[in-house]
Amino acid sequence: MSVLFYTISFILDFILGDPYSWPHPIKAIGNFIQLLTNAFRKIFHGKSLYFAGGLLFILTVGMTGIVSWLILYISAKIAFWLYAALFIYLGYTTLAMTCLAKEARKIQRTLADGDLEAARVQVGMIVGRDTDKLTAEQISKATIETVAENTADGVIAPLFYLFIGGPVLALMYKAVNTLDSMVGYKNEKYRAIGFVSAKMDDLANFIPARLSWFFLVIASFILKYDGRTAWRIGLRDRKNHTSPNCAYPEGAVAGALGITLGGTHEYFGETVVKPTIGSGTKAVTQKEISQTIHLLYTASIIAFLIFISIHLILF
Numbered sequence: 001m002s003v004l005f006y007t008i009s010f011i012l013d014f015i016l017g018d019p020y021s022w023p024h025p026i027k028a029i030g031n032f033i034q035l036l037t038n039a040f041r042k043i044f045h046g047k048s049l050y051f052a053g054g055l056l057f058i059l060t061v062g063m064t065g066i067v068s069w070l071i072l073y074i075s076a077k078i079a080f081w082l083y084a085a086l087f088i089y090l091g092y093t094t095l096a097m098t099c100l101a102k103e104a105r106k107i108q109r110t111l112a113d114g115d116l117e118a119a120r121v122q123v124g125m126i127v128g129r130d131t132d133k134l135t136a137e138q139i140s141k142a143t144i145e146t147v148a149e150n151t152a153d154g155v156i157a158p159l160f161y162l163f164i165g166g167p168v169l170a171l172m173y174k175a176v177n178t179l180d181s182m183v184g185y186k187n188e189k190y191r192a193i194g195f196v197s198a199k200m201d202d203l204a205n206f207i208p209a210r211l212s213w214f215f216l217v218i219a220s221f222i223l224k225y226d227g228r229t230a231w232r233i234g235l236r237d238r239k240n241h242t243s244p245n246c247a248y249p250e251g252a253v254a255g256a257l258g259i260t261l262g263g264t265h266e267y268f269g270e271t272v273v274k275p276t277i278g279s280g281t282k283a284v285t286q287k288e289i290s291q292t293i294h295l296l297y298t299a300s301i302i303a304f305l306i307f308i309s310i311h312l313i314l315f
Contacts, residue, residue, distance in 0.1 A: 127146055
């Protein structure tokens, strides 16, 4: 029965994405993180913020697991149809495939219209770097990097945990991922309080990131992009990032499309030096954004089919 639930969750994400007006557990998790972060900054100072960051991680991930488990447990006691509906809905909310594609397409259309200022604002909604001075090519690269990275932690990683431990484990993973996106920056403001969250996100994404590279390589061959270079660059440049995981999917995309990603960026006014990923020399345009979206969908479907096949064999 769980296989049917997983399938419906995946199809719902494919069709609907994340409508802004719908209730979403990730929004609640984000509000909880912000509340705790503000409270802890008033209580803890200096090096004690490292302890506060550990407490922030435990409380956020722990409460996410407890609350989601209680929702499913109580609903199962009330009625099976209620349990099934909540199981499917919670699983669906952990996936971000279509939402990610929609945001990338918005930026692509704005660039096509020549509205650089609006495109900078739009890309600033999905990246953590400063965007007010980005060129059209830099906006395209930032969009591609975000789609590539989030193919891993927005789709394939939650799918991976969904098939292992259902919506509870998938939501706990999303809590880890949300913590990293909110406090996991390596700058003066977040270095201490976000240290534990950043490290645990690295650990949680260790296997999914490498699986994402593999699925993106397969997708590259299916789409008739440069699959061999996707394989090679993903391996060669896997350490060319401040994260131990991000360069795997980004390398696969850079290799598949024959472009170069990464490099130095501005984060909250601080310059962060990063190596480049890939060895392509062609200019990056809106065309490559479309190709990256195709890779996102194809790799996600491949991951779903492989995970569901393994689940059926084992269980």
